[in-house]
Amino acid sequence: MTIRNIIIDTDPGQDDAVAILLALASPENVNLLGITAVAGNVPLALTEKNARIVCELAGRSDVKVFAGADAPIKHTLVTAEHVHGKTGLDGPKMDAPKMPLQDQHAVDYIIDTLRAEPAKTITLCPIGPLTNIALAFQKAPDIVERVQEIVLMGGAYFQVGNITPAAEFNIYVDPEAAEIVFKSGAPLVVMGLDVTHKALATAARVQAFRDMGTKVGDMVAAWTNFFERFDKEKYGSEGAPLHDPCTIAYLINPNLFTGRQINVEIETQSELTRGMTVADWWRVTDRPANAFFVGDLDADGFFALLTERLARL
Numbered sequence: 001m002t003i004r005n006i007i008i009d010t011d012p013g014q015d016d017a018v019a020i021l022l023a024l025a026s027p028e029n030v031n032l033l034g035i036t037a038v039a040g041n042v043p044l045a046l047t048e049k050n051a052r053i054v055c056e057l058a059g060r061s062d063v064k065v066f067a068g069a070d071a072p073i074k075h076t077l078v079t080a081e082h083v084h085g086k087t088g089l090d091g092p093k094m095d096a097p098k099m100p101l102q103d104q105h106a107v108d109y110i111i112d113t114l115r116a117e118p119a120k121t122i123t124l125c126p127i128g129p130l131t132n133i134a135l136a137f138q139k140a141p142d143i144v145e146r147v148q149e150i151v152l153m154g155g156a157y158f159q160v161g162n163i164t165p166a167a168e169f170n171i172y173v174d175p176e177a178a179e180i181v182f183k184s185g186a187p188l189v190v191m192g193l194d195v196t197h198k199a200l201a202t203a204a205r206v207q208a209f210r211d212m213g214t215k216v217g218d219m220v221a222a223w224t225n226f227f228e229r230f231d232k233e234k235y236g237s238e239g240a241p242l243h244d245p246c247t248i249a250y251l252i253n254p255n256l257f258t259g260r261q262i263n264v265e266i267e268t269q270s271e272l273t274r275g276m277t278v279a280d281w282w283r284v285t286d287r288p289a290n291a292f293f294v295g296d297l298d299a300d301g302f303f304a305l306l307t308e309r310l311a312r313l
C-alpha cells in the first residue's frame with residue numbers, strides 16, 4: 001500500500017487529538033504534511049493552540065500547524081464546550097505549546113500545497129467544520145481536481161443529529177461550507193455518526209490505553225474519560241465515541257469499514273433541519289452518487305489498531 005500524503009483540518013477536541021496522534025504514529029501509511037486549524041469545538045485561538053499541544057505530546061514539534069477560518073461562511077460560530085470543556089481539550093492540564101504557529105493562512109497553505117504537489121497525491125482529512133476546505137475551493141477552484149480524496153468526519157443518516165435533532169455538529173456549524181465540499185466533485189468518504197457512534201471507548205478499551213504505561217496512553221485515557229460523560233448521559237452509551245480517528249483508521253485499513261456509494265446533499269435553507277445530511281442510503285432518487293457514506297466498522301479491529309499504533313508514541 002502506498003503512503004498517503006495528508007493534511008488534517010481540525011478543531012481539537014479530544015477525539016481530534018487522538019486522530020492526529022494516530023496519524024503521527026503511522027508513518028508507513030500516512031505522511032502528515034501539515035495541520036490546518038479551524039474554529040469549531042472551541043474558537044480558533046484554542047484549536048490552533050490545541051493542535052500544537054498534541055504535536056508536542058507526540059514529540060513532533062516539527063509539524064507545521066496553520067490557523068484558518070475563525071468563523072463559518074455565513075452563520076455565527078456555534079461551539080461545543082459542553083462536550084469538550086472550556087479549552088476544547090479538557091482533562092489533565094497541559095503546558096502551553098512552545099512550537100510556533102506558521103505565519104501563512106491555512107486556506108492559502110491548502111491551496112499552495114495542492115498546486116505544488118503532483119495532482120491526486122494529497123488526501124484532505126477534515127475532522128471539524130468544513131470552512132477552510134470550502135474557502136480554499138472557492139478561492140482556487142483549480143485545486144478541486146487535484147485532490148486525491150477527502151476523508152471527513154461529519155453528518156449522519158440513521159443517527160440523524162447530535163447538536164440538533166436533525167444535524168451532526170461539524171456539518172451544522174457551517175452547512176454552506178459543507179454544501180460546497182459535497183457538491184465539489186472531489187471523491188468523498190464520509191464518516192458520520194452512524195459509524196462513529198459504534199467506535200466506543202469502553203472501560204476495557206480505555207484500560208488498554210492506560211496499560212501502555214506511556215504519557216500518550218495516559219493522556220488518551222484521561223481525555224476519553226473526560227468527554228465520555230456527555231455521551232453516557234445523552235445516549236446511555238458505554239463510553240466516548242472516537243469520531244475523528246475513524247478517518248485516519250480508514251486510510252490505514254479501509255477494510256475495517258463498510259458503507260455505500262450514494263448521493264448526499266446538505267440542507268442549508270431550513271431553520272429546523274439546517275446542516276442535515278440528506279443521504280440517499282436506500283437509493284430512492286436518481287441523484288448521482290457523490291460520497292462513500294460509511295455505516296459500520298469492525299470496532300474491535302479499530303481499537304486494536306489504535307492501541308497498537310498509539311503505543312509507539
Ligand code: BDR
Binds near residue numbers: 083128169
Ligand atoms: C464531531 O464534532 C466534534 O465535537 C467532534 O470532534 C467530531 O469532529 C462529532 O459530531
Ligand code: CA
Binds near residue numbers: 010013015016127
Ligand atoms: Ca472534530
